[in-house]
Amino acid sequence: MISDDPDAERLVAEPAKDAGHGRGPYERDRARVLHSAAFRRLAAKTQVHVAGTDDFLRTRLTHSLEVAQIAREMGARLGCDPDVVDVAGLAHDLGHPPFGHNGEDALDDLARPCGGFEGNAQTLRVLTRLEAKVFAPDGSSAGLNLTRAALDATGKYPWPRRPGQRKFGVYADDTAVFDWLRRGAPAQARSLEAQVMDWADDVAYSVHDVEDGVHGGYLTLDRLLDDPDERAALCADVAAVYSPESAVDLSAVLVDLLGDPVLAPLADYDGSHRAQAAVKATTSVLTGRFVVAAVSATRRRFGAAPLRRYAADLVVPRDIRAQCALLKGMALRYVMRRPGAESRYARQREILRDLVHRLTERAPDVLDPVFAPWWKAAPDDAARLRVVIDQVASLTDPGATDWHRRLSTS
Known part of the structure; x- marks a missing residue:
């Protein structure tokens, strides 16, 4: 069903659901993020401290829940739809790779041949392509197929990569969906x-x-x-x-x-x-x-x-x-x-470098079933590298370590 409200429109039209039960499109968006695999994986991804090293400390998952709660209350006081800002808070870190910002910097260097890596651009990719939920008529994945307003609310940096600028919100091969969600928005302005x-x-x-x-x-x-x-x-x-x-x-x-x-x-x-x-x-x-x-x-x-x-x-x-x-x-x-943190960071970067190298050499056989078909369908080396980066970015901290150990000994 195509919505009359452009903010509530989805890239792929879906049949109406919850008729008579009062659940709105943004509530459905929130549920989709909460039930996604990418959201669950945040439980084992580093916030500041390494995930799993202390029962008290926060992970990306607990941080995202806290951001969503703060954003929801603040947005409601201003008159924003509370579910839209809630979705943005829950989803804003879905694209973060293993090992926090240290992992993000490492993958950015490794992904230079395919346009670099940025956690916010990866979040858009997760929401609109990598998560398994909705498919377009042509068979391509639409990811969670969130509404335009919800997707736009997750965009901290609504522009492509610029020379000399580290922060950006969309990779070149996600331009089509980015243009769709930004329809009617002032250029480079954030909602x-x-x-x-x-x-x-x-x-x-x-x-x-x-x-x-x-x-x-x-x-x-x-x-x-x-x-x-x-x-x-x-x-x-x-x-x-x-x-x-x-x-x-x-x-x-x-x-x-x-x-x-x-x-x-x-x-x-x-x-x-x-x-x-x-x-x-x-x-x-x-x-x-x-x-x-x-x-x-x-x-x-x-x-x-x-x-x-x-x-x-x-x-x-x-x-x-x-x-x-x-x-x-x-x-x-x-x-x-x-003191002592840099040696751990260096080891994390080494794990990610080795992992990308070994996956590039041995793909598609060692890739998850989700990523292997995309690797086979990729038209060139840059596109194949992007699939490898997607695979690595999807891993948790312990998952990246385990994959590295397994590929290093097999």
């Missing part, structure tokens, strides 16, 4: 739902990864409170990676942030039940602060009417965005770059 999801991702990343770092014993505030040189070094990291602000400007925000009593439990953490509750209270306050600030600033600029799609842009106050970036910088400096 409000995508902006809400992106800010929810930043909020969850910054607050929760700091919480994990404190619990794991990697992050304490003592050095920052006592050492001005350490504060300057953190601000330099944040300016280089997460913020357009200068290190000098960030330093003033950092002083205010460290002086906020809400952060006190991070300095006094001893792992006890009471300490865990205190840190959880800190994360709750910070999350609420970041969400309310963005909603209030957006409302002040665009008014009280319901806002959705391209009727508004999300407004995040400068100091709030800087605070969020500084928290992300703490996770970067004290968790991801902690």
Whole structure:
């Protein structure tokens, strides 16, 4: 059935379902993502810490659930369809490969001959091609066949790769579906739902990864409170990676942030039940602060009417965005770059390089049944490499390690 609402349209028309039961198209989108294989695999993919190394720490799955919850509540306050922003939060990391951003960088280097690798572009590919749900009349896969609005909401970077730019949202051979979902959208503009999801991702990343770092014993505030040189070094990291602000400007925000009593439990953490509750209270306050600030600033600029799609842009106050970036910088400096981490990252990159090399040599026989036919049908070496990259990107952290071990000994 073709929808009269272009936002609710699907690339492949489907017969009407749930007649009389009131379930809308975006609720169906949400269910499709929740029940997808790609979503389940996020349970064994790295967030910041290696998946499975600690029962307390977050994975890509728990992170995605948290992003979806934050995005849903924030979007509802602005007038967005709550299921659309929920879908975006649940789906935004489906394209991430094994080993987190380290794996993403490794696959980008390996995939240069076929256009590179980017987690957001891979998410679009997962949703519109790689997941098994709906097929077009010509026999090609339409992936989960989500609505236009839901697909558009997952697009953090709605443009192809540009020279010198790391972030992009579509590979060359997915241009057709990208053009379809972007029909009627301003060029390179992000929908409000995508902006809400992106800010929810930043909020969850910054607050929760700091919480994990404190619990794991990697992050304490003592050095920052006592050492001005350490504060300057953190601000330099944040300016280089997460913020357009200068290190000098960030330093003033950092002083205010460290002086906020809400952060006190991070300095006094001893792992006890009471300490865990205190840190959880800190994360709750910070999350609420970041969400309310963005909603209030957006409302002040665009008014009280319901806002959705391209009727508004999300407004995040400068100091709030800087605070969020500084928290992300703490996770970067004290968790991801902690002593000994680089040797593990090097081993992860080595596993992915070897895996891509061995699969390229031995495909299609060693590929999953899903990917082998695509490899056989690929018209050239670049297209065959893309299938190999799809196979590797689909693996979990332990799955990539197991595949590498098996192919290295057989």
